[in-house]
Amino acid sequence: MVAHAEIRVVHRGGSKINFREPVITNDSRFLLCASGESVKVYSSSSEECVHDLQGHTDLVSGIVRNPSNHLQVYSCSVDGTVRLWDFTDGILIKTFIIGYPIYSIYVSENHGGVVFVVVPMANDKSSELFQLVAVHLPRSGDQEVEARELSAVLCDVSPSGAASFGRGGEYIAAAKGLQLEVFFFKKQKSYRFFLKSGNKKGAKNAFTCVSCHPKEDCIATGHEDGKIRLWRNFNQKKEYTYSTLHWHHGAVNTLQFTPEGTNLLSGGIESVLVQWRYTQENQKDFLPRLGGAITHIAVSPDGSLFCTSHSDNKITIIQSCVKVSAIIQGLVKGEGVRTDLMIDPRSKALVLNGKPGHLQFYSLHRDKLLYNLDIVQQEYIHEEGLDQFEVVKAAFDTRGDWLATVEERTQKGSELEINLKLWAYNEQTQSFVLNTTVTAPHEDQITAMCFSPSPETTMLVTISFDGHFKAWLLADHSDTKAEGASWSCDFVGGYHLLKPGCCCFSADGSLLAVGFQEVVTVWSPSWELLTTLSQPPGAIRDLCFGRLSCSKYLLGTSTKNQLCCWNLLTCSLEWSTPVDVSLLQADPLSENMAAFCSQSGCSDLFVFKPGESRPLYSQRALCTGKVQHAVFAPRDQMLESCEEHAQWLNRSQLYFLTQHMDLMTFSTKTEEDRLLASSKRLMVDDSVAVTPFYLLLGKHRQQQQEALTNPMAERIQLPQGSIAIKELLYTPAHVLPSASFLCSMFVRSLLISSSAAREEKEPVEEEMESEEEDSEGEAELRDARQDLGGSATWGPGEELGAPALTKAQERELRRVKHFDHSWLSSLLEC
Numbered sequence: 001m002v003a004h005a006e007i008r009v010v011h012r013g014g015s016k017i018n019f020r021e022p023v024i025t026n027d028s029r030f031l032l033c034a035s036g037e038s039v040k041v042y043s044s045s046s047e048e049c050v051h052d053l054q055g056h057t058d059l060v061s062g063i064v065r066n067p068s069n070h071l072q073v074y075s076c077s078v079d080g081t082v083r084l085w086d087f088t089d090g091i092l093i094k095t096f097i098i099g100y101p102i103y104s105i106y107v108s109e110n111h112g113g114v115v116f117v118v119v120p121m122a123n124d125k126s127s128e129l130f131q132l133v134a135v136h137l138p139r140s141g142d143q144e145v146e147a148r149e150l151s152a153v154l155c156d157v158s159p160s161g162a163a164s165f166g167r168g169g170e171y172i173a174a175a176k177g178l179q180l181e182v183f184f185f186k187k188q189k190s191y192r193f194f195l196k197s198g199n200k201k202g203a204k205n206a207f208t209c210v211s212c213h214p215k216e217d218c219i220a221t222g223h224e225d226g227k228i229r230l231w232r233n234f235n236q237k238k239e240y241t242y243s244t245l246h247w248h249h250g251a252v253n254t255l256q257f258t259p260e261g262t263n264l265l266s267g268g269i270e271s272v273l274v275q276w277r278y279t280q281e282n283q284k285d286f287l288p289r290l291g292g293a294i295t296h297i298a299v300s301p302d303g304s305l306f307c308t309s310h311s312d313n314k315i316t317i318i319q320s321c322v323k324v325s326a327i328i329q330g331l332v333k334g335e336g337v338r339t340d341l342m343i344d345p346r347s348k349a350l351v352l353n354g355k356p357g358h359l360q361f362y363s364l365h366r367d368k369l370l371y372n373l374d375i376v377q378q379e380y381i382h383e384e385g386l387d388q389f390e391v392v393k394a395a396f397d398t399r400g401d402w403l404a405t406v407e408e409r410t411q412k413g414s415e416l417e418i419n420l421k422l423w424a425y426n427e428q429t430q431s432f433v434l435n436t437t438v439t440a441p442h443e444d445q446i447t448a449m450c451f452s453p454s455p456e457t458t459m460l461v462t463i464s465f466d467g468h469f470k471a472w473l474l475a476d477h478s479d480t481k482a483e484g485a486s487w488s489c490d491f492v493g494g495y496h497l498l499k500p501g502c503c504c505f506s507a508d509g510s511l512l513a514v515g516f517q518e519v520v521t522v523w524s525p526s527w528e529l530l531t532t533l534s535q536p537p538g539a540i541r542d543l544c545f546g547r548l549s550c551s552k553y554l555l556g557t558s559t560k561n562q563l564c565c566w567n568l569l570t571c572s573l574e575w576s577t578p579v580d581v582s583l584l585q586a587d588p589l590s591e592n593m594a595a596f597c598s599q600s601g602c603s604d605l606f607v608f609k610p611g612e613s614r615p616l617y618s619q620r621a622l623c624t625g626k627v628q629h630a631v632f633a634p635r636d637q638m639l640e641s642c643e644e645h646a647q648w649l650n651r652s653q654l655y656f657l658t659q660h661m662d663l664m665t666f667s668t669k670t671e672e673d674r675l676l677a678s679s680k681r682l683m684v685d686d687s688v689a690v691t692p693f694y695l696l697l698g699k700h701r702q703q704q705q706e707a708l709t710n711p712m713a714e715r716i717q718l719p720q721g722s723i724a725i726k727e728l729l730y731t732p733a734h735v736l737p738s739a740s741f742l743c744s745m746f747v748r749s750l751l752i753s754s755s756a757a758r759e760e761k762e763p764v765e766e767e768m769e770s771e772e773e774d775s776e777g778e779a780e781l782r783d784a785r786q787d788l789g790g791s792a793t794w795g796p797g798e799e800l801g802a803p804a805l806t807k808a809q810e811r812e813l814r815r816v817k818h819f820d821h822s823w824l825s826s827l828l829e830c
Contacts, residue, residue, distance in 0.1 A: 006669045007646055009622060011036035012655075013367040014331035014350070014663035018309040020104075020161065021254075023063045024300040025087070026070040031307060031328070032087060033315060034060040036662075039075050041087050044305065044317055047326045049367065051090035055083055062105035062161065065301075068112060076102040076117055082135070082147070096137055096147040103130065103159035108169030111185075113137050116172070118159055130159045132174060154183055154190065166212030166219065173219050175207035180221060182234055191237045204251075211255040211264070213278075220264055222252025228266060228276075245281055247274055256297040265306065267294025273308055273318065290316055290324070292355070312355050329369040331362050333661040338392045341631035341655065345400030346425070348634065350655070353391045356380040359405070364633060364655070373432055375405050375421065387411045389419070397451040397458065401425050402474075403432050404460050406446050416445060420462065422472075422487050436487040442466050448502050454509025454525070459490070461512065463500040469493050469514055471527070491527050495519065504543040507551055511568070515540030520556060522568070531571050535564045542584045546610045550591040553610035557581040563595065565610050574610075587632045589651040592616065596627040596656070603627045607648050616648050625659025639668075 015036030022033040030050065031042045039053040039060055058079035066072035066084065072093065076082050082096040082105065104118040115135050120127035132154040135147050154174050157163060163174040171184045178197060183190040195205040204224035211220045219231040226248035234240045250269035257264055257278075264276040271294060273287040292312030299306055306318040313330035332354030342351040344361060349370050354360030357376030362369050376389040393406035403423040410416055420441040423432035442464035449462040458474040473490035494500075498516035505512055511530070512523040520533040520540060538560025546553035553574065554566045561580040566573055582603065583596040591611075597604045602624055607617040632652040639650045646668050655665045 007617070007619075007649075007666050008669070009619075009664050010667045011038075011662065012665045012667065013364045014333075014362065016313055017315060017328065017330040018295055018311065018313050020060075020062050021296040022298045022307055022309060022315055023065060023073060024298055024305055024307060025065070026301050028300045028302065028305040030087060031315065031317065032063050032073055033309075033328075034063055034075070035330075036060070037077075039063060039073075039085065039087075041090070042315075042328055044326060047328050051087065053085050053087065053090060053092070055092050055095070056081065058101075061103045064105050064107045064115075067107055067109040074105060074107065074115060076105040076115075078102065082115060082117070082137075092143075095144045096135070097144065098135060098147055098150075104161040104163070106132075106163060106165065106172070108165045108172075110169030113139070116153065118157060118161075118163075121155070129155075130157050131155045132157050132163065132172075154181055157181075162207065162210050164210050164212040164219075167215065167217065171212075173210050173212055175210040175221055178206055180207060180210070180219070180231070182219070184235070191234060193231070193234065193237075193240060208251050208253060209255050211257050213257055213261045214259060215261045220255050220257070222255050222266065222268075224251045226250055226252060226268065228252055228255065228264075230281075243281070245276060247284065253293065253295050254297045256299055258299055259301055259303045265297050265299070267297055267308060269293040271310070273297070273306070287318065287322075287324075331369070331663065332360055333657075333663075337629050337657060337661075338390060339394045341629045341657065342394060342396060343631055343633050345396055345398060348636075350631070350633065351394065351396075352629075353394070357389060357391060357407075359391060359394060365636065371431065373423075376407055377434075389417070393446055393449055395449050395451055395460070398453045402435075402451070402458065402460075404449060404451070406449065406462075408445070418442060418446060420446070420472075422460070424485070435485065438472075438487070441470065441472075441489075442468065447500070450503055450505055452505050452509045452512075453507060454505075456509075457525075460487070461503055461505075463503050463514060465499050467494050467497055467499055469500050469503060493523070493527060495521050495529075495532075501540055502543050504545055506545045507547045511545070513543050513545065513554055515543050515556065518558075520554070520566070522554075533566050533571065533573075535573065536560060536562050536576065538562060542581070544584050544586045544593065546591065546593075547586060547588065548591050550610045555584060555593065555610060557584050557595075575613075582626045583628060583630055583656075585630045585632060585654075587648070587652050587654075589632070589634055590648070592648045592652075594630065594632070594654055596622075596630065598626050601625070607654075617645055623658045623662075623664065627656050627658065630654060630656035 017033045017035050017040065020034045022031055024031055024044070028044060031044050033040055033042070037054070037056050037058060037060060040049055041051040041053065042048065043050055053075070056075070056077040056079055058077050060075055060077050062076045064074050066074060071086060071088050073085050073087055074082055075085060078101045080098050080100055080102060082098060082102065084093045084096075085091065086093055098117065098119070100119040102117045102119055106116040111134070113136060115137060116132055117135055118130050118132055121129040121131050131152055133150045133152050136149040137147055138145050138149070153172065156176065157174045158176040162176060163172060165172050170186065171182055173180065173182045178195045180193040181190055197205060206224045207221055208224055209222040213219070217232060217235065219234060221229045221231065223229065226246060228245040229242045230245070231240060231242045248266065248268040248270060252266055253268050255264065255266050262278055264278055266274045266276065271288070271290045271292060273290060273294065275285040277283040290308060290310065291314055292310035294308050295311055296309035297306065304320055306320070308316045308318065310316065312332050315328040316324055317326040317328070319325045337352050339353045339359070343349070344351050347361060347363070347370060349361040349363050351359055351361055354372060357374065357378065357380055359373045359375055360369060361371055361373065375391045378389060380388060387409055389407045389409045391405055392408050395404045396402070401424065403425070405421045405423070407419045407421070408416060418440055420438040421434060422436040424435040426433045441462060444464050444466040446462050446464050449460060452459040452461070460472040461469060462472065463469040470489055471491040472487050475486045475488050495516045498519065500514050500516050502515045503513065510525060514521050514523065517539045518535070518537065520535070520543065522530045522533070524530055533554070535556065535558060538558030540556050541559055542557045544555045545551065546555070552568050554568055556564050556566075558564070561578055562576055563579050563581050564573060564576040579595070580598045581595045582598050585594045587593065591609045592607055593610065595606045595608070597606065602621045603626060605617070605619045605622050606615045608615040632654055634652050649666060649668060653665055655663060657663055
């Protein structure tokens with residue numbers, strides 16, 4: 001098969017940032033969160049990503065602060081390693097190899113050099129039983145160290161992080177199912193407490209989360225029925241007590257005590273942050289309307305900053321439960337993607353449906369959400385079983401001037417409600433504005449739609465299960481930007497009462513192909529049926545025209561596991577192959593096509609040109625499950641010097657969504673090396689702040705470092721006043737003289753003396769003297785000899801007897817002659 005050793009499938013943007021509880025640094029300046037295979041460091045004030053800590057080879061499953069160094073964090077991963085990072089500089093300090101998949105990590109100040117991790121009881125990712133073990137981190141100078149000293153603490157714990165240390169590390173509590181287990185380190189003994197599955201009607205006592213009071217013996221647990229229990233006197237198994245708090249109507253997803261233990265924070269599906277007074281349990285404060293359901297709560301060590309993770313892949317930063325100060329929004333994927341993956345022609349952003357009733361525009365290059373576009377324009381009610389409008393289809397025209405969306409709502413006992421909306425791009429607001437709404441554009445569900453790429457007309461085609469396809473035309477194409485421009489239905493077509501399933505325009509917009517079950521129909525711009533194409537039995541599932549040199553081909557996939565290619569010039573089947581293609585995607589910038597095929601529960605990828613028999617690239621077992629959504633995104637800069645098997649990645653980058661809603665892409669080794677090298681350069685440059693002191697001393701230190709690393713290089717002499725600069729910078733301010741006195745001295749220290757500059761220039765001038773200057777000097781010497789001897793010529797005997805001058809002596813004589821001797825004459829006159 002085609003070689004593909006240089007190409008890897010990687011996470012590149014759009015990863016989950018709400019997978020585990022985030023971490024706030026001691027100074028509250030940064031927020032760290034797990035994001036796929038990396039750890040992202042965000043600024044808590046600007047919301048920008050400062051560093052992307054890359055090094056893990058599998059999903060990052062937890063982050064904790066290093067208790068012994070407030071500038072470092074530990075991260076754990078399913079790859080079986082614990083890594084120590086300096087998050088301020090983005091540097092990997094050390095890697096501890098555990099050898100088992102890790103799903104959570106905890107640390108305590110009372111246990112120095114030890115981390116507590118959750119690993120499977122059997123060394124297998126598919127294991128359903130997990131245990132909490134203590135890992136003693138060895139002290140070694142090597143960057144990679146094997147940590148094999150493990151001791152079991154708790155058995156049968158939850159892998160999702162339902163554990164917490166109490167009283168600074170005297171005990172640890174873990175909850176799972178209907179069981180709460182507390183382990184005391186001094187006694188080396190654990191106590192287990194059980195709840196009944198439901199002693200009242202509708203009660204759900206299963207544990208969901210746990211948090212321990214930092215200074216008192218109190219454990220707070222959350223439950224599925226929305227109750228919070230505060231456990232006390234649990235060091236005696238038979239004399240324990242608990243009190244109950246209740247406000248949440250759904251499950252309590254997370255609990256967190258403040259550092260001093262004065263307040264307890266809770267969150268759930270209501271999207272409300274509740275702050276309970278620890279000593280006055282009846283008093284509570286609320287911060288409502290935070291967005292999606294709250295999944296995690298984190299508090300800064302000084303208690304000045306809170307942050308909440310939400311189910312819509314968002315992190316909200318809150319100032320002391322008073323107001324929202326920043327929002328870090330990731331790619332919203334929800335339970336499924338109803339629309340296809342699209343690329344906005346203007347912003348080059350990835351577009352898909354995000355939170356209910358919206359389209360999200362996500363920058364793949366910056367890994368940041370640009371904005372959300374409200375399509376439904378109705379308030380979404382978070383209640384199960386309630387039928388609401390959902391965005392199911394969307395499409396852009398080739399210039400990005402128009403956006404078409406379809407929203408649906410299905411109610412029991414009533415007909416399907418469908419709205420077709422067309423949005424015009426507004427240059428002033430840099431967003432889309434609703435232009436036309438078509439209520440009930442079809443009598444049944446809309447299955448596909450696409451814009452015509454023709455520059456001569458602005459047209460949208462929609463197809464439906466009602467057996468028709470409709471062409472919607474812009475009424476006033478000459479003035480598309482005007483407010484009066486609107487859309488209307490121009491043509492309604494069908495074929496023998498068959499239901500259409502897919503449609504596609506050719507690259508120039510001269511042909512429209514519509515698949516009616518087992519028949520492919522080809523239409524002209526004047527809505528004349530040009531031809532019909534048949535294929536082996538099976539309904540047409542997808543259609544795609546070839547591009548550029550392969551524009552004469554039309555490709556289609558069928559439900560009977562067939563990939564067919566027709567030649568439009570001969571109207572005949574060019575070739576077909578038996579393969580189950582779940583998705584067929586064309587690269588808009590080249591002739592390449594990508595086909596995702598399903599086989600044995602996995603997806604394979606084939607990249608090919610319709611006119612060639614051999615694929616350009618193939619990869620087996622790309623991911624588990626079927627790939628239903630993919631898109632080619634154009635690159636900002638075209639790749640060069642790629643290998644032959646990777647040239648299909650030169651102009652565009654292929655993104656696809658897996659069954660588990662992970663956004664993946666393909667990357668070459670040369671591209672990764674270039675990105676790593678650039679990140680290292682940026683990391684070194686950003687490690688020193690650009691301050692006035694850095695501008696004064698930074699270049700001098702850099703030159704000194706270069707001189708040490710390269711002793712053969714020519715050393716540049718520092719200014720003579722560098723001592724004065726150091727004295728000015730390092731002398732305490734209260735003993736320095738006034739600024740007016742130091743100003744002139746400071747400026748003079750930055751200047752290079754004229755004598756030093758002249759000494760540097762003189763050797764260069766001596767080497768560049770021409771032969772004409774030498775002859776001129778010899779002529780001057782002959783004139784001087786004529787004046788001394790009184791004759792125009794030298795006799796032979798006199799010429800032989802005169803001492804000869806070397807060139808160095810002649811240069812010295814010329815230099816002495818050019819000196820100003822006027823001071824001597826004035827002295828003689830006196």
